[in-house]
Amino acid sequence: MIGIPLSHILIFSLLLFAIGVYGALVRRNIIGILISIELMLNAANINLIAFSKYTSLSPATGQIFAIFVIAIAATAAAVGLAIVLALYRVRKTVYTDEVNLLKW
Amino acid sequence: MNAIESLKYFVPELILLGGAFVALTLDFFLRQKKLVGEFALLVIVLALCLAKAPTQPLPLFFGMFELDAFAHFFRYLALGAVGITILISLGYSPLQKRYTGEFYSLFLFMAFALITVAAANNLLMIFLSIEFVSLLSYLLVGFLKEDPKSKEAAIKYLLFGSVCSGIMLYGMSLLYGATGSLELPVIGNALLGAPFKPLATAAILFFFTGLGFKISMAPFHMWAPDVYEGAPTPVTAFLTVAPKALGFAVLTRVLDMIFWNFQSVWTPVLVILSILTMTIGNITAVSQSNIKRFLAYSSIAQAGYILMGLAAFSHLGRDAVLIYLFAYLMTNLGAFTVVLFVAGETQSDSLDAYAGLSKRSPMAAAMLTIFLLSLAGLPPLAGFIGKYYVFAAAIQGKFIMLTIFAAINSVIAAYYYFRIIRLMYLTPATGPAFAAPSKALTVALWTLFLSVLALGIFPSFFITRILG
Incomplete structure (x- = not known):
């Protein structure tokens, strides 16, 4: 990592985060949205690792946080896919615009 | 305070955790699922009786949790809300099928998660406990297996909640970068310097997104009507009060410790x-x-x-x-x-x-x-x-x-x-x-x-x- 300035890494993570937010807002497929959310979490992970390397008072905390985030992302994916599967069983669709029973 | 010393102030929470696992196991053996519910109720009452008010703020588990009068109040609030919800679930007919045992066990985990939300004093703990509450809520909302409305509510809640907590996490990573610490008091002191104002503003907005979702604050309220309509009624009753109250608890703590x-x-x-x-x-x-x-x-x-x-x-x-x-x-x-x-x-x-x-x-x-x-x-x-x-x-x-x-x-x-x-x-x-x-x-x-x-x-x- 020596040689790459911190700002480059931050711009990269910001781009990744922006792609994630964009994907979460415009994708129709629920699986696609879940993957976009993973991108957002990983953008935060890159930030945490980069900061722990360059600026932190206690580098270990950032790295531990990142590991916890990876674990949480896995849990969220497990719960999320289970719910998507259950939805597919009753509605036969994974597209957000076809999930429209509840509205005002 | 190290982990071993902290345990004696953490008895009600330990009882809740133990009770949740026992309830899961009981579910295998009991045909009368109502008994699991009654057991869960007993666990809540026991935890309520053993919850003692701290005489001074206690930094538990190396300062990860701060057990003060504020956290103690929310401990009662969470236990009360979960207890009443379990009580009314016992009279809710769509639940009287095969899976109800898990339902009560999930609520015991929920009580534990809510208490940790109120006491969290570290960005990592705040993120973990909020995710804990959110994941349990998604499952509870979608609990009625055959009901398409319940499933739809769960998926909306899941997508909205995950996006909001992802945004909040990004804000946390920026705060960590600027201050080099995850402990709320340390971050608060580090932010005092003048050059941090733009960063603090950004972090505040990120936090408002993540926590605004929990408390159904506009413009992050869109999920609320759909989720509350589709979820099983006891879960709706619970979601309108407890996670919202705890969202306010975290928001108060964050504004108070970091952004004062x-x-x-x-x-x-x-x-x-x-x-x-x-x-x-x-x-x-x-x-x-x-x-x-x-x-x-x-x-x-x-x-x-x-x-x-x-x-x-x-x-x-x-x-x-x-x-x-x-x-x-x-x-x-x-x-x-x-x-x-x-x-x-x-x-x-x-x-x-x-x-x-x-x-x-x-x-x-x-x-x-x-x-x-x-x-x-x-x-x-x-x-x-x-x-x-x-x-x-x-x-x-x-x-x-x-x-x-x-x-x-x-x-x-x-x-x-x-x-x-x-x-x-x-x-x-x-x-x-x-x-x-x-x-x-x-x-x-x-x-x-x-x-x-x-x-x-x-x-x-x-x-x-x-x-x-």
């Missing part, structure tokens, strides 16, 4: 969002025809009033938030208990089912009237005490515009609460009289009814205890 120096940045934002939240909630509630959706919009509006107390970030404002949350918890759980009873008798959540309720079940009608009047903030009921405090806090902080908007909103709210009361008393009944509610429902109804009355009539008794 940036009050000039977030006060105007909170004032505007508070006005927006209560107005959207109240105006949309007027035209609803489904009682759960109606109460969902009313609960969004209530979040707006509570935000008033937070916007006026004085000592009085913080007290107002606690008192309002306590009153709101009792009242809203009560209203949903009546909804659950009526839905059990008529198989319908539509407002038409309430026509002539005073003839079909005088007790349910009278109690719902009291709960709705309390939500509207009429004396001498619990809701009045809460409203009185938030208005006092806003006026003391010289937020005149905010107070005027809140007053106008209270009038709109009174209109639609009275619409339901009129429906129950002045419209002719459309069906036969109801059977008496089950024992569990009766106990829950009377407990909530009496506490709403008691808090309204003897406020000083409760307020001195709430504020320690």
Whole structure:
């Protein structure tokens, strides 16, 4: 990592985060949205690792946080896919615009 | 304080965790799933009895948790909400199938998660505990396996919640980068330097997104009506009060510990969002025809009033938030208990089912009237005490515009609460009289009814205890 300035890494993570937010807002497929959310979490992970390397008072905390985030992302994916599967069983669709029973 | 020393202050939480696992195991052996529910209730009562108020703030587990009077209050709040919810779930018929054992066990985990939310004093712990609560809520919302509405509510909740917590996490990573620490007090002190103002502003907005979702603050309230309508009724009752209350707890702690120096940045934002939240909630509630959706919009509006107390970030404002949350918890759980009873008798959540309720079940009608009047903030009921405090806090902080908007909103709210009361008393009944509610429902109804009355009539008794 020596040689790459911190700002480059931050711009990269910001781009990744922006792609994630964009994907979460415009994708129709629920699986696609879940993957976009993973991108957002990983953008935060890159930030945490980069900061722990360059600026932190206690580098270990950032790295531990990142590991916890990876674990949480896995849990969220497990719960999320289970719910998507259950939805597919009753509605036969994974597209957000076809999930429209509840509205005002 | 290290981990071993901390354990003795953590007994109620350990009991909850142990109880949750035992309940999961009991589910295998018991055919009578109600027994699992009764066991879960026992665990909650045991935890309530063993929860001791700390004499001074205790930094548990190397400062990961801060057990102070504030966290202790939310401990009671969480245990109370979970206990009542389990009680009313025992009388909820769609649940009486194969999977109910897990349901009670999930609620015990939920009680544990909620307590850790209130006590978290570290960005990592805040993120983990909020995710813990969120994941459990997604599962509980989608619990009715065959019900497409329940599934749809779960998926909406999941997507909305994950995006919001992803955004909050990004804000946390920036805060960590700027200050080099995850501990709230350290971050707060590090942010005092002048060059951090833009960064703090960004972090505040990221936090408002993540926590605004939890407390259904506009413009992050979109999920609330759908989720509250689709979820099983006991879960709806629970979601409108407990995660919301704990969202306010974290928000208060974060603003208090990290961003106290940036009050000039977030006060105007909170004032505007508070006005927006209560107005959207109240105006949309007027035209609803489904009682759960109606109460969902009313609960969004209530979040707006509570935000008033937070916007006026004085000592009085913080007290107002606690008192309002306590009153709101009792009242809203009560209203949903009546909804659950009526839905059990008529198989319908539509407002038409309430026509002539005073003839079909005088007790349910009278109690719902009291709960709705309390939500509207009429004396001498619990809701009045809460409203009185938030208005006092806003006026003391010289937020005149905010107070005027809140007053106008209270009038709109009174209109639609009275619409339901009129429906129950002045419209002719459309069906036969109801059977008496089950024992569990009766106990829950009377407990909530009496506490709403008691808090309204003897406020000083409760307020001195709430504020320690």
